[in-house]
Amino acid sequence: xxxxxxxxxxxxxxxxxHASKPSGAKPALIIGIVVLVAAAAIxxxxxxxxxxxxxxxxxxxxxxxxxxAFTLGKVTAAPTKAGETAAKxxxxxxxxxxxxxxxxxxxxxxxxxxxxxxxxxxxxxxADFDPAAAKSAGTKVxxxxxxxxxxxxxxxxxxxxxxxxxxxxxxxxxxxYQVVAKVVFKADATLKDGSxxxxxxxxxxxxxxxxxxxxxxxxxxxxxxxxxxxxxxxxIPTGAAS
Amino acid sequence: MTRRFWxxxxxxxxxxxxxxxxxxxxxxxxxxxxxGIIVGKAHAGYTPSLTGTKPVVVLAIGSGxxxxxxxxxxxxxxxxxxFINPATHAASIVGVPRDSWVNIPGYGTNKINASMVDxxxxxxxxxxxANWGVHIDYYALTTFWxxxxxxxxxxxxxxxxPFAMSDPYSHANFQPGVQKLTGDQTxxxxxxxxxxxxxxxxxxxxxxxxxxxxxxxxxKQFTADPSSMYTWIGAxxxxxxxxxxxxQTMGLVWTCTHVNPxxxxxxxxxxxxxxxxxxxxxxxxxxxxxxxFADAQxxxxxxxxxxxxxxx
Numbered sequence: 036x037x038x039x040x041x042x043x044x045x046x047x048x049x050x051x052x053h054a055s056k057p058s059g060a061k062p063a064l065i066i067g068i069v070v071l072v073a074a075a076a077i078x079x080x081x082x083x084x085x086x087x088x089x090x091x092x093x094x095x096x097x098x099x100x101x102x103x104a105f106t107l108g109k110v111t112a113a114p115t116k117a118g119e120t121a122a123k124x125x126x127x128x129x130x131x132x133x134x135x136x137x138x139x140x141x142x143x144x145x146x147x148x149x150x151x152x153x154x155x156x157x158x159x160x161x162a163d164f165d166p167a168a169a170k171s172a173g174t175k176v177x178x179x180x181x182x183x184x185x186x187x188x189x190x191x192x193x194x195x196x197x198x199x200x201x202x203x204x205x206x207x208x209x210x211x212y213q214v215v216a217k218v219v220f221k222a223d224a225t226l227k228d229g230s231x232x233x234x235x236x237x238x239x240x241x242x243x244x245x246x247x248x249x250x251x252x253x254x255x256x257x258x259x260x261x262x263x264x265x266x267x268x269x270x271i272p273t274g275a276a277s
Numbered sequence: 278m279t280r281r282f283w284x285x286x287x288x289x290x291x292x293x294x295x296x297x298x299x300x301x302x303x304x305x306x307x308x309x310x311x312x313g314i315i316v317g318k319a320h321a322g323y324t325p326s327l328t329g330t331k332p333v334v335v336l337a338i339g340s341g342x343x344x345x346x347x348x349x350x351x352x353x354x355x356x357x358x359x360f361i362n363p364a365t366h367a368a369s370i371v372g373v374p375r376d377s378w379v380n381i382p383g384y385g386t387n388k389i390n391a392s393m394v395d396x397x398x399x400x401x402x403x404x405x406x407a408n409w410g411v412h413i414d415y416y417a418l419t420t421f422w423x424x425x426x427x428x429x430x431x432x433x434x435x436x437x438x439p440f441a442m443s444d445p446y447s448h449a450n451f452q453p454g455v456q457k458l459t460g461d462q463t464x465x466x467x468x469x470x471x472x473x474x475x476x477x478x479x480x481x482x483x484x485x486x487x488x489x490x491x492x493x494x495x496x497k498q499f500t501a502d503p504s505s506m507y508t509w510i511g512a513x514x515x516x517x518x519x520x521x522x523x524x525q526t527m528g529l530v531w532t533c534t535h536v537n538p539x540x541x542x543x544x545x546x547x548x549x550x551x552x553x554x555x556x557x558x559x560x561x562x563x564x565x566x567x568x569x570f571a572d573a574q575x576x577x578x579x580x581x582x583x584x585x586x587x588x589x
Contacts, residue, residue: 113507113508113510113511114511114515115510115511115514115515116514116515117312117515117516118515119515202504202507204507204510204511206523207514207523212523213507213527215503215504215506215507217504239502239503239504241503253531255503
Protein backbone atom coordinates (compact mmCIF):
# COMPACT_ATOMS: atom_id res chain seq x y z
CA UNK A 36 0.00 0.00 0.00
CA UNK A 37 1.31 3.41 -0.90
CA UNK A 38 1.92 5.61 2.15
CA UNK A 39 -0.55 8.39 2.70
CA UNK A 40 2.02 11.08 2.70
CA UNK A 41 3.39 10.10 -0.64
CA UNK A 42 -0.08 9.85 -2.15
CA UNK A 43 -0.77 13.33 -0.90
CA UNK A 44 2.35 14.65 -2.47
CA UNK A 45 1.56 13.13 -5.79
CA UNK A 46 -1.89 14.60 -5.63
CA UNK A 47 -0.67 18.07 -4.79
CA UNK A 48 1.73 18.04 -7.73
CA UNK A 49 -0.96 16.75 -10.03
CA UNK A 50 -3.35 19.34 -8.86
CA UNK A 51 -0.77 21.99 -9.38
CA UNK A 52 -0.14 20.99 -12.96
CA HIS A 53 -3.77 20.75 -13.72
CA ALA A 54 -4.44 24.08 -12.09
CA SER A 55 -2.91 25.80 -15.08
CA LYS A 56 -6.20 25.41 -16.82
CA PRO A 57 -7.95 28.43 -15.27
CA SER A 58 -7.95 31.48 -17.45
CA GLY A 59 -6.38 34.82 -16.49
CA ALA A 60 -2.71 35.91 -16.78
CA LYS A 61 -1.80 36.53 -13.14
CA PRO A 62 -3.01 33.23 -11.65
CA ALA A 63 -1.41 31.36 -14.53
CA LEU A 64 1.96 33.09 -13.93
CA ILE A 65 1.88 32.31 -10.19
CA ILE A 66 0.97 28.70 -10.84
CA GLY A 67 3.72 28.45 -13.48
CA ILE A 68 6.33 29.75 -11.05
CA VAL A 69 5.18 27.32 -8.38
CA VAL A 70 5.39 24.43 -10.82
CA LEU A 71 8.90 25.46 -11.94
CA VAL A 72 10.12 25.83 -8.37
CA ALA A 73 8.64 22.47 -7.47
CA ALA A 74 10.21 20.82 -10.51
CA ALA A 75 13.56 22.42 -9.70
CA ALA A 76 13.31 21.19 -6.13
CA ILE A 77 12.59 17.63 -7.24
CA UNK A 78 15.44 17.74 -9.71
CA UNK A 79 17.77 19.07 -7.02
CA UNK A 80 16.80 16.28 -4.64
CA UNK A 81 17.39 13.67 -7.30
CA UNK A 82 20.75 15.12 -8.31
CA UNK A 83 21.86 15.51 -4.72
CA UNK A 84 20.89 11.94 -4.05
CA UNK A 85 22.94 10.69 -6.99
CA UNK A 86 25.99 12.68 -6.09
CA UNK A 87 25.75 11.56 -2.53
CA UNK A 88 26.99 8.11 -3.56
CA UNK A 89 26.31 5.85 -0.64
CA UNK A 90 22.90 7.26 0.18
CA UNK A 91 21.65 7.73 -3.34
CA UNK A 92 19.92 5.42 -5.77
CA UNK A 93 22.03 2.35 -6.20
CA UNK A 94 20.07 1.45 -9.30
CA UNK A 95 21.53 4.19 -11.41
CA UNK A 96 24.40 5.75 -9.44
CA UNK A 97 27.85 4.42 -8.68
CA UNK A 98 28.33 2.00 -5.85
CA UNK A 99 30.24 3.23 -2.82
CA UNK A 100 34.01 2.71 -2.84
CA UNK A 101 35.75 1.84 0.43
CA UNK A 102 38.38 4.27 1.63
CA UNK A 103 41.88 2.81 1.53
CA ALA A 104 45.48 3.91 2.10
CA PHE A 105 48.60 1.84 2.66
CA THR A 106 50.22 2.21 6.08
CA LEU A 107 53.69 3.50 5.24
CA GLY A 108 56.44 1.97 7.39
CA LYS A 109 60.22 1.97 7.01
CA VAL A 110 61.66 4.19 4.28
CA THR A 111 65.29 3.72 3.16
CA ALA A 112 67.37 6.05 0.99
CA ALA A 113 69.85 4.66 -1.57
CA PRO A 114 72.36 7.33 -2.58
CA THR A 115 74.41 7.10 -5.79
CA LYS A 116 76.43 10.30 -5.39
CA ALA A 117 79.97 9.72 -4.12
CA GLY A 118 80.25 10.67 -0.46
CA GLU A 119 76.50 11.00 0.06
CA THR A 120 75.01 9.12 2.99
CA ALA A 121 71.54 7.67 3.36
CA ALA A 122 71.02 9.59 6.58
CA LYS A 123 71.31 12.93 4.77
CA UNK A 124 68.54 11.95 2.38
CA UNK A 125 66.02 10.76 4.94
CA UNK A 126 63.64 13.72 4.62
CA UNK A 127 63.47 13.69 0.84
CA UNK A 128 63.14 9.93 0.84
CA UNK A 129 60.16 10.12 3.19
CA UNK A 130 58.45 12.69 1.00
CA UNK A 131 58.92 10.63 -2.15
CA UNK A 132 57.78 7.47 -0.40
CA UNK A 133 54.60 9.23 0.74
CA UNK A 134 53.86 10.26 -2.83
CA UNK A 135 54.51 6.73 -4.03
CA UNK A 136 52.23 5.40 -1.30
CA UNK A 137 49.44 7.66 -2.57
CA UNK A 138 49.90 6.25 -6.08
CA UNK A 139 49.87 2.69 -4.79
CA UNK A 140 46.78 3.31 -2.66
CA UNK A 141 44.99 4.75 -5.67
CA UNK A 142 45.97 1.83 -7.85
CA UNK A 143 44.79 -0.79 -5.35
CA UNK A 144 41.56 1.10 -4.77
CA UNK A 145 40.77 0.98 -8.47
CA UNK A 146 42.02 -2.53 -9.08
CA UNK A 147 40.51 -4.25 -6.03
CA UNK A 148 38.08 -2.13 -4.10
CA UNK A 149 35.95 -0.15 -6.53
CA UNK A 150 32.96 -2.38 -7.33
CA UNK A 151 32.05 -0.11 -10.22
CA UNK A 152 35.14 -1.36 -12.05
CA UNK A 153 34.82 -5.07 -11.33
CA UNK A 154 34.57 -6.94 -14.56
CA UNK A 155 34.53 -3.67 -16.52
CA UNK A 156 36.47 -4.52 -19.64
CA UNK A 157 36.90 -0.88 -20.53
CA UNK A 158 38.22 0.12 -17.10
CA UNK A 159 41.74 1.55 -17.18
CA UNK A 160 43.23 -0.03 -14.08
CA UNK A 161 46.76 0.83 -15.17
CA ALA A 162 46.59 4.59 -15.66
CA ASP A 163 49.47 5.02 -13.20
CA PHE A 164 51.75 2.68 -15.19
CA ASP A 165 54.13 3.76 -17.96
CA PRO A 166 53.13 2.43 -21.40
CA ALA A 167 55.48 -0.57 -21.36
CA ALA A 168 54.53 -1.58 -17.84
CA ALA A 169 50.84 -1.02 -18.61
CA LYS A 170 51.11 -3.28 -21.63
CA SER A 171 52.66 -6.00 -19.50
CA ALA A 172 50.15 -5.44 -16.71
CA GLY A 173 47.29 -5.76 -19.17
CA THR A 174 48.18 -9.40 -19.66
CA LYS A 175 48.18 -10.07 -15.91
CA VAL A 176 44.86 -8.71 -14.74
CA UNK A 177 44.06 -11.91 -12.87
CA UNK A 178 46.96 -11.19 -10.53
CA UNK A 179 47.04 -7.41 -10.57
CA UNK A 180 43.31 -6.81 -10.07
CA UNK A 181 40.57 -8.46 -8.06
CA UNK A 182 39.91 -10.61 -11.10
CA UNK A 183 37.91 -10.58 -14.33
CA UNK A 184 35.06 -12.57 -12.75
CA UNK A 185 34.84 -10.49 -9.62
CA UNK A 186 31.55 -8.81 -10.52
CA UNK A 187 29.82 -12.17 -10.82
CA UNK A 188 31.25 -13.69 -7.69
CA UNK A 189 32.08 -10.96 -5.20
CA UNK A 190 29.56 -9.03 -3.19
CA UNK A 191 31.78 -6.68 -1.21
CA UNK A 192 35.45 -6.15 -0.47
CA UNK A 193 36.62 -4.42 2.69
CA UNK A 194 40.30 -3.51 3.01
CA UNK A 195 42.17 -4.30 6.19
CA UNK A 196 45.38 -2.68 7.43
CA UNK A 197 47.96 -3.09 4.67
CA UNK A 198 51.64 -2.20 5.18
CA UNK A 199 54.05 -0.64 2.70
CA UNK A 200 57.80 -0.04 3.02
CA UNK A 201 59.91 1.85 0.49
CA UNK A 202 63.45 2.30 -0.81
CA UNK A 203 64.20 5.52 -2.64
CA UNK A 204 67.01 5.62 -5.21
CA UNK A 205 68.61 9.05 -5.63
CA UNK A 206 70.48 10.30 -8.71
CA UNK A 207 73.95 11.84 -8.65
CA UNK A 208 72.42 15.28 -8.11
CA UNK A 209 70.76 14.09 -4.94
CA UNK A 210 67.26 14.11 -6.43
CA UNK A 211 64.84 11.21 -5.95
CA TYR A 212 64.93 9.06 -9.07
CA GLN A 213 63.01 5.88 -8.32
CA VAL A 214 61.05 4.37 -5.50
CA VAL A 215 60.49 0.70 -4.93
CA ALA A 216 57.29 0.19 -2.97
CA LYS A 217 57.03 -3.12 -1.14
CA VAL A 218 53.37 -3.69 -0.43
CA VAL A 219 51.22 -6.27 1.32
CA PHE A 220 47.61 -5.59 0.42
CA LYS A 221 44.93 -7.39 2.40
CA ALA A 222 41.18 -7.27 2.12
CA ASP A 223 38.20 -9.28 3.31
CA ALA A 224 35.94 -10.26 0.42
CA THR A 225 32.37 -11.41 0.90
CA LEU A 226 31.36 -13.66 -1.96
CA LYS A 227 27.87 -13.88 -3.35
CA ASP A 228 27.46 -17.42 -2.00
CA GLY A 229 27.95 -16.04 1.49
CA SER A 230 31.45 -17.27 2.04
CA UNK A 231 34.45 -15.07 2.74
CA UNK A 232 37.89 -14.84 1.19
CA UNK A 233 41.08 -13.15 2.27
CA UNK A 234 42.49 -11.22 -0.66
CA UNK A 235 46.27 -11.08 -0.43
CA UNK A 236 48.43 -9.25 -2.96
CA UNK A 237 52.11 -9.02 -2.12
CA UNK A 238 54.87 -7.52 -4.21
CA UNK A 239 57.20 -4.77 -5.24
CA UNK A 240 56.41 -1.90 -7.57
CA UNK A 241 59.11 0.33 -9.07
CA UNK A 242 57.97 3.90 -9.53
CA UNK A 243 59.81 6.63 -11.40
CA UNK A 244 59.12 10.35 -11.59
CA UNK A 245 58.11 11.15 -15.14
CA UNK A 246 56.90 14.64 -16.04
CA UNK A 247 56.37 15.42 -12.37
CA UNK A 248 54.30 12.35 -11.57
CA UNK A 249 55.29 9.07 -9.99
CA UNK A 250 54.61 6.32 -12.50
CA UNK A 251 54.88 2.55 -12.07
CA UNK A 252 57.59 1.30 -14.44
CA UNK A 253 57.94 -2.28 -13.25
CA UNK A 254 56.44 -4.72 -10.81
CA UNK A 255 56.82 -8.13 -9.22
CA UNK A 256 53.58 -9.22 -7.61
CA UNK A 257 52.16 -12.44 -6.20
CA UNK A 258 48.62 -13.35 -5.17
CA UNK A 259 47.79 -15.77 -2.43
CA UNK A 260 44.06 -15.45 -1.76
CA UNK A 261 42.43 -17.83 0.67
CA UNK A 262 38.73 -18.72 0.85
CA UNK A 263 37.35 -19.02 4.34
CA UNK A 264 34.64 -21.52 5.29
CA UNK A 265 32.35 -22.62 3.77
CA UNK A 266 34.79 -23.87 1.23
CA UNK A 267 33.99 -22.66 -2.27
CA UNK A 268 36.22 -21.79 -5.19
CA UNK A 269 37.77 -18.37 -4.85
CA UNK A 270 36.60 -15.70 -7.20
CA ILE A 271 40.15 -14.53 -7.41
CA PRO A 272 42.95 -16.66 -8.75
CA THR A 273 46.31 -17.19 -7.14
CA GLY A 274 49.42 -16.46 -9.17
CA ALA A 275 52.33 -14.14 -9.85
CA ALA A 276 52.97 -11.31 -12.25
CA SER A 277 56.10 -9.48 -13.22
CA MET B 278 59.76 -8.57 -13.12
CA THR B 279 59.06 -6.84 -16.38
CA ARG B 280 62.59 -5.69 -16.81
CA ARG B 281 65.90 -5.25 -14.74
CA PHE B 282 72.32 -4.94 -13.19
CA TRP B 283 73.90 -4.77 -16.30
CA UNK B 284 75.61 -1.56 -15.54
CA UNK B 285 77.08 -2.97 -12.38
CA UNK B 286 78.30 -5.94 -14.36
CA UNK B 287 79.85 -3.63 -16.86
CA UNK B 288 81.41 -1.52 -14.21
CA UNK B 289 82.70 -4.48 -12.34
CA UNK B 290 83.92 -6.07 -15.52
CA UNK B 291 86.48 -3.39 -15.84
CA UNK B 292 88.24 -3.92 -12.61
CA UNK B 293 88.17 -7.64 -12.95
CA UNK B 294 90.54 -7.20 -15.81
CA UNK B 295 92.93 -5.06 -13.87
CA UNK B 296 96.38 -5.57 -12.53
CA UNK B 297 99.73 -3.84 -12.49
CA UNK B 298 99.92 -0.38 -13.85
CA UNK B 299 102.42 2.40 -14.06
CA UNK B 300 101.05 5.91 -14.36
CA UNK B 301 102.63 8.04 -17.02
CA UNK B 302 100.64 11.21 -17.45
CA UNK B 303 98.67 13.66 -15.41
CA UNK B 304 94.98 14.51 -15.60
CA UNK B 305 93.36 11.41 -14.13
CA UNK B 306 95.72 10.81 -11.30
CA UNK B 307 94.48 8.25 -8.83
CA UNK B 308 93.75 9.67 -5.41
CA UNK B 309 91.54 8.65 -2.56
CA UNK B 310 88.73 10.60 -4.29
CA UNK B 311 89.24 9.08 -7.74
CA UNK B 312 86.26 6.96 -8.74
CA GLY B 313 87.04 3.28 -8.66
CA ILE B 314 85.33 2.78 -11.99
CA ILE B 315 85.05 5.01 -15.04
CA VAL B 316 82.45 4.26 -17.67
CA GLY B 317 82.33 6.04 -21.00
CA LYS B 318 81.24 5.78 -24.60
CA ALA B 319 83.70 4.12 -26.94
CA HIS B 320 83.05 6.58 -29.72
CA ALA B 321 82.24 10.28 -29.34
CA GLY B 322 78.75 11.25 -30.43
CA TYR B 323 77.54 7.68 -30.68
CA THR B 324 74.98 6.20 -28.34
CA PRO B 325 73.90 2.67 -29.11
CA SER B 326 70.35 1.58 -28.53
CA LEU B 327 69.89 -0.25 -25.27
CA THR B 328 66.63 -1.79 -26.32
CA GLY B 329 67.29 -3.01 -29.83
CA THR B 330 68.14 -6.39 -31.22
CA LYS B 331 71.81 -5.57 -31.79
CA PRO B 332 74.14 -6.46 -28.93
CA VAL B 333 75.61 -3.75 -26.76
CA VAL B 334 79.37 -4.25 -26.56
CA VAL B 335 81.41 -3.17 -23.57
CA LEU B 336 85.16 -3.32 -23.18
CA ALA B 337 86.10 -3.92 -19.57
CA ILE B 338 89.53 -2.56 -18.82
CA GLY B 339 91.42 -3.12 -15.61
CA SER B 340 93.77 -0.52 -14.32
CA GLY B 341 96.25 -1.31 -11.61
CA UNK B 342 96.83 2.36 -10.86
CA UNK B 343 97.96 3.11 -7.35
CA UNK B 344 97.50 6.46 -5.65
CA UNK B 345 99.50 8.96 -7.65
CA UNK B 346 99.15 7.02 -10.90
CA UNK B 347 97.08 8.12 -13.88
CA UNK B 348 94.23 5.64 -13.99
CA UNK B 349 93.42 6.34 -17.64
CA UNK B 350 96.97 5.94 -18.95
CA UNK B 351 98.32 2.90 -17.19
CA UNK B 352 99.13 -0.60 -18.34
CA UNK B 353 96.08 -2.79 -18.52
CA UNK B 354 96.86 -6.35 -17.55
CA UNK B 355 93.73 -7.99 -18.86
CA UNK B 356 90.72 -7.03 -20.93
CA UNK B 357 87.25 -8.44 -21.40
CA UNK B 358 84.80 -7.72 -24.18
CA UNK B 359 81.20 -8.22 -23.06
CA PHE B 360 78.35 -8.69 -25.50
CA ILE B 361 74.77 -8.37 -24.32
CA ASN B 362 71.73 -8.68 -26.51
CA PRO B 363 68.96 -6.51 -24.99
CA ALA B 364 66.26 -8.28 -26.97
CA THR B 365 67.16 -11.90 -26.31
CA HIS B 366 69.14 -11.38 -23.08
CA ALA B 367 71.92 -13.55 -24.48
CA ALA B 368 75.41 -12.59 -23.33
CA SER B 369 79.00 -13.61 -23.82
CA ILE B 370 82.35 -12.61 -22.37
CA VAL B 371 85.55 -12.73 -24.42
CA GLY B 372 88.80 -12.41 -22.47
CA VAL B 373 91.85 -10.87 -24.11
CA PRO B 374 95.24 -11.74 -22.59
CA ARG B 375 97.11 -8.62 -21.63
CA ASP B 376 100.35 -9.77 -23.30
CA SER B 377 98.68 -10.14 -26.70
CA TRP B 378 101.16 -8.98 -29.34
CA VAL B 379 99.30 -6.57 -31.62
CA ASN B 380 99.68 -3.65 -33.92
CA ILE B 381 98.82 -0.47 -32.03
CA PRO B 382 97.64 2.13 -34.56
CA GLY B 383 100.24 4.89 -34.75
CA TYR B 384 102.60 3.21 -32.31
CA GLY B 385 103.80 0.04 -34.05
CA THR B 386 103.68 -3.44 -32.54
CA ASN B 387 103.64 -4.01 -28.83
CA LYS B 388 101.73 -5.81 -26.08
CA ILE B 389 98.10 -4.68 -26.09
CA ASN B 390 98.39 -3.47 -22.51
CA ALA B 391 100.77 -0.74 -23.69
CA SER B 392 98.04 0.84 -25.80
CA MET B 393 96.35 2.37 -22.78
CA VAL B 394 99.60 3.98 -21.71
CA ASP B 395 99.97 5.45 -25.18
CA UNK B 396 96.42 6.67 -25.72
CA UNK B 397 94.08 5.77 -22.88
CA UNK B 398 90.93 3.65 -23.31
CA UNK B 399 90.32 5.21 -26.74
CA UNK B 400 93.51 3.69 -28.11
CA UNK B 401 92.81 0.32 -26.52
CA UNK B 402 89.46 0.32 -28.31
CA UNK B 403 91.00 1.45 -31.58
CA UNK B 404 93.64 -1.28 -31.29
CA UNK B 405 91.10 -4.03 -30.71
CA UNK B 406 88.84 -2.80 -33.48
CA ALA B 407 91.77 -2.55 -35.93
CA ASN B 408 93.24 -5.96 -35.12
CA TRP B 409 90.15 -8.10 -34.75
CA GLY B 410 87.24 -6.22 -36.32
CA VAL B 411 85.12 -5.94 -33.20
CA HIS B 412 83.01 -2.80 -32.70
CA ILE B 413 82.86 -1.55 -29.12
CA ASP B 414 80.12 0.69 -27.73
CA TYR B 415 81.24 1.43 -24.18
CA TYR B 416 84.27 1.00 -22.02
CA ALA B 417 84.37 0.45 -18.29
CA LEU B 418 87.68 1.06 -16.59
CA THR B 419 88.22 0.14 -13.02
CA THR B 420 90.79 0.17 -10.28
CA PHE B 421 91.89 -1.98 -7.40
CA TRP B 422 90.05 0.14 -4.86
CA UNK B 423 86.94 0.10 -6.99
CA UNK B 424 86.61 -3.65 -6.89
CA UNK B 425 87.43 -3.85 -3.21
CA UNK B 426 84.76 -1.33 -2.29
CA UNK B 427 82.08 -2.80 -4.47
CA UNK B 428 82.59 -6.41 -3.48
CA UNK B 429 82.72 -5.46 0.16
CA UNK B 430 79.63 -3.28 -0.09
CA UNK B 431 77.55 -6.12 -1.53
CA UNK B 432 78.65 -8.42 1.26
CA UNK B 433 81.43 -10.32 -0.50
CA UNK B 434 81.39 -12.47 -3.61
CA UNK B 435 80.68 -16.17 -3.86
CA UNK B 436 83.14 -17.71 -6.36
CA UNK B 437 83.67 -21.30 -7.43
CA UNK B 438 87.47 -21.52 -7.38
CA PRO B 439 88.30 -24.16 -10.02
CA PHE B 440 91.70 -25.28 -8.68
CA ALA B 441 94.15 -24.65 -5.85
CA MET B 442 95.88 -21.28 -6.15
CA SER B 443 98.94 -20.06 -4.27
CA ASP B 444 100.73 -16.98 -5.52
CA PRO B 445 102.83 -14.66 -3.32
CA TYR B 446 102.66 -11.89 -5.92
CA SER B 447 98.89 -11.50 -6.01
CA HIS B 448 98.41 -12.96 -2.52
CA ALA B 449 96.03 -15.54 -3.98
CA ASN B 450 95.76 -18.50 -1.63
CA PHE B 451 92.70 -20.62 -2.28
CA GLN B 452 91.59 -24.20 -2.13
CA PRO B 453 89.24 -25.30 -4.90
CA GLY B 454 85.50 -25.04 -4.32
CA VAL B 455 82.73 -22.56 -3.76
CA GLN B 456 83.68 -19.89 -1.26
CA LYS B 457 82.88 -16.34 -0.32
CA LEU B 458 85.64 -13.86 -1.15
CA THR B 459 86.25 -10.39 0.26
CA GLY B 460 87.15 -7.52 -2.02
CA ASP B 461 90.86 -8.11 -1.51
CA GLN B 462 90.50 -11.84 -2.12
CA THR B 463 88.46 -11.26 -5.27
CA UNK B 464 91.20 -9.00 -6.54
CA UNK B 465 93.85 -11.61 -5.77
CA UNK B 466 91.83 -14.34 -7.48
CA UNK B 467 91.46 -12.32 -10.67
CA UNK B 468 95.10 -11.17 -10.73
CA UNK B 469 96.92 -14.43 -10.07
CA UNK B 470 98.71 -15.88 -13.12
CA UNK B 471 101.77 -17.46 -11.57
CA UNK B 472 99.96 -20.43 -10.09
CA UNK B 473 97.98 -21.13 -13.26
CA UNK B 474 99.22 -23.62 -15.82
CA UNK B 475 97.98 -21.46 -18.66
CA UNK B 476 99.36 -18.19 -17.25
CA UNK B 477 97.88 -15.12 -18.88
CA UNK B 478 95.14 -17.14 -20.62
CA UNK B 479 94.03 -18.67 -17.34
CA UNK B 480 94.02 -15.35 -15.58
CA UNK B 481 91.77 -13.92 -18.23
CA UNK B 482 89.49 -16.92 -17.78
CA UNK B 483 89.34 -16.25 -14.04
CA UNK B 484 88.38 -12.68 -14.74
CA UNK B 485 85.38 -14.01 -16.63
CA UNK B 486 84.60 -16.31 -13.71
CA UNK B 487 84.47 -13.32 -11.39
CA UNK B 488 82.13 -11.50 -13.75
CA UNK B 489 79.82 -14.47 -13.85
CA UNK B 490 79.99 -14.81 -10.08
CA UNK B 491 78.92 -11.19 -9.81
CA UNK B 492 76.04 -11.71 -12.17
CA UNK B 493 74.99 -14.88 -10.37
CA UNK B 494 75.02 -13.18 -7.00
CA UNK B 495 73.19 -10.16 -8.31
CA UNK B 496 70.48 -12.29 -9.86
CA LYS B 497 70.12 -14.41 -6.74
CA GLN B 498 69.64 -11.37 -4.57
CA PHE B 499 67.40 -9.71 -7.10
CA THR B 500 65.16 -12.73 -7.36
CA ALA B 501 64.80 -12.94 -3.60
CA ASP B 502 64.25 -9.21 -3.23
CA PRO B 503 64.07 -6.99 -6.32
CA SER B 504 64.70 -3.89 -4.22
CA SER B 505 68.22 -5.20 -3.50
CA MET B 506 69.02 -3.84 -6.94
CA TYR B 507 69.33 -0.39 -5.39
CA THR B 508 72.09 -1.63 -3.07
CA TRP B 509 74.08 -2.80 -6.09
CA ILE B 510 73.40 0.36 -8.05
CA GLY B 511 74.37 2.51 -5.08
CA ALA B 512 77.55 0.52 -4.52
CA UNK B 513 78.39 0.74 -8.21
CA UNK B 514 77.57 4.37 -8.88
CA UNK B 515 79.11 5.78 -5.71
CA UNK B 516 82.44 4.47 -6.94
CA UNK B 517 81.95 5.21 -10.60
CA UNK B 518 82.41 8.14 -12.96
CA UNK B 519 79.87 7.43 -15.63
CA UNK B 520 79.21 9.14 -18.93
CA UNK B 521 75.62 7.86 -19.08
CA UNK B 522 72.33 9.31 -17.98
CA UNK B 523 70.49 7.74 -15.11
CA UNK B 524 67.91 6.43 -17.56
CA GLN B 525 70.62 4.77 -19.68
CA THR B 526 72.22 3.31 -16.58
CA MET B 527 68.94 1.93 -15.35
CA GLY B 528 68.19 0.55 -18.79
CA LEU B 529 71.43 -1.41 -18.66
CA VAL B 530 70.73 -2.60 -15.16
CA TRP B 531 67.24 -3.79 -16.03
CA THR B 532 68.57 -5.56 -19.09
CA CYS B 533 71.10 -7.32 -16.91
CA THR B 534 68.45 -8.69 -14.64
CA HIS B 535 67.27 -10.80 -17.55
CA VAL B 536 70.67 -12.29 -18.32
CA ASN B 537 70.93 -15.82 -16.98
CA PRO B 538 74.52 -16.42 -15.86
CA UNK B 539 74.22 -20.11 -16.65
CA UNK B 540 73.77 -19.30 -20.31
CA UNK B 541 76.53 -16.70 -20.53
CA UNK B 542 79.46 -17.87 -22.65
CA UNK B 543 82.84 -17.13 -21.06
CA UNK B 544 85.83 -17.66 -23.35
CA UNK B 545 89.37 -16.36 -23.88
CA UNK B 546 90.77 -15.61 -27.31
CA UNK B 547 92.83 -18.62 -28.42
CA UNK B 548 96.51 -18.43 -29.24
CA UNK B 549 99.94 -19.45 -28.02
CA UNK B 550 102.85 -18.00 -26.13
CA UNK B 551 106.30 -17.10 -27.42
CA UNK B 552 109.07 -14.55 -27.29
CA UNK B 553 109.33 -11.27 -29.10
CA UNK B 554 112.92 -10.19 -28.54
CA UNK B 555 113.30 -10.38 -24.77
CA UNK B 556 109.54 -10.13 -24.12
CA UNK B 557 107.33 -13.05 -23.25
CA UNK B 558 104.21 -12.47 -25.32
CA UNK B 559 100.93 -14.05 -26.43
CA UNK B 560 100.28 -14.58 -30.11
CA UNK B 561 96.53 -14.48 -30.63
CA UNK B 562 95.10 -16.53 -33.46
CA UNK B 563 93.94 -13.44 -35.34
CA UNK B 564 91.77 -15.28 -37.85
CA UNK B 565 89.98 -17.13 -35.07
CA UNK B 566 89.65 -13.93 -33.05
CA UNK B 567 87.97 -12.20 -35.99
CA UNK B 568 85.57 -15.11 -36.37
CA UNK B 569 84.67 -15.06 -32.68
CA PHE B 570 84.07 -11.34 -32.58
CA ALA B 571 82.07 -11.31 -35.82
CA ASP B 572 79.96 -14.13 -34.45
CA ALA B 573 79.28 -12.45 -31.10
CA GLN B 574 78.65 -9.10 -32.73
CA UNK B 575 75.59 -10.47 -34.50
CA UNK B 576 73.52 -11.60 -31.53
CA UNK B 577 75.85 -11.92 -28.50
CA UNK B 578 76.04 -15.67 -29.03
CA UNK B 579 79.25 -17.47 -30.01
CA UNK B 580 78.38 -20.50 -32.08
CA UNK B 581 79.82 -23.84 -31.02
CA UNK B 582 82.48 -24.23 -33.74
CA UNK B 583 83.97 -20.90 -32.66
CA UNK B 584 84.13 -21.66 -28.94
CA UNK B 585 87.69 -22.51 -27.86
CA UNK B 586 88.31 -24.91 -24.96
CA UNK B 587 88.50 -23.26 -21.53
CA UNK B 588 91.85 -22.41 -19.94
CA UNK B 589 92.85 -23.41 -16.45
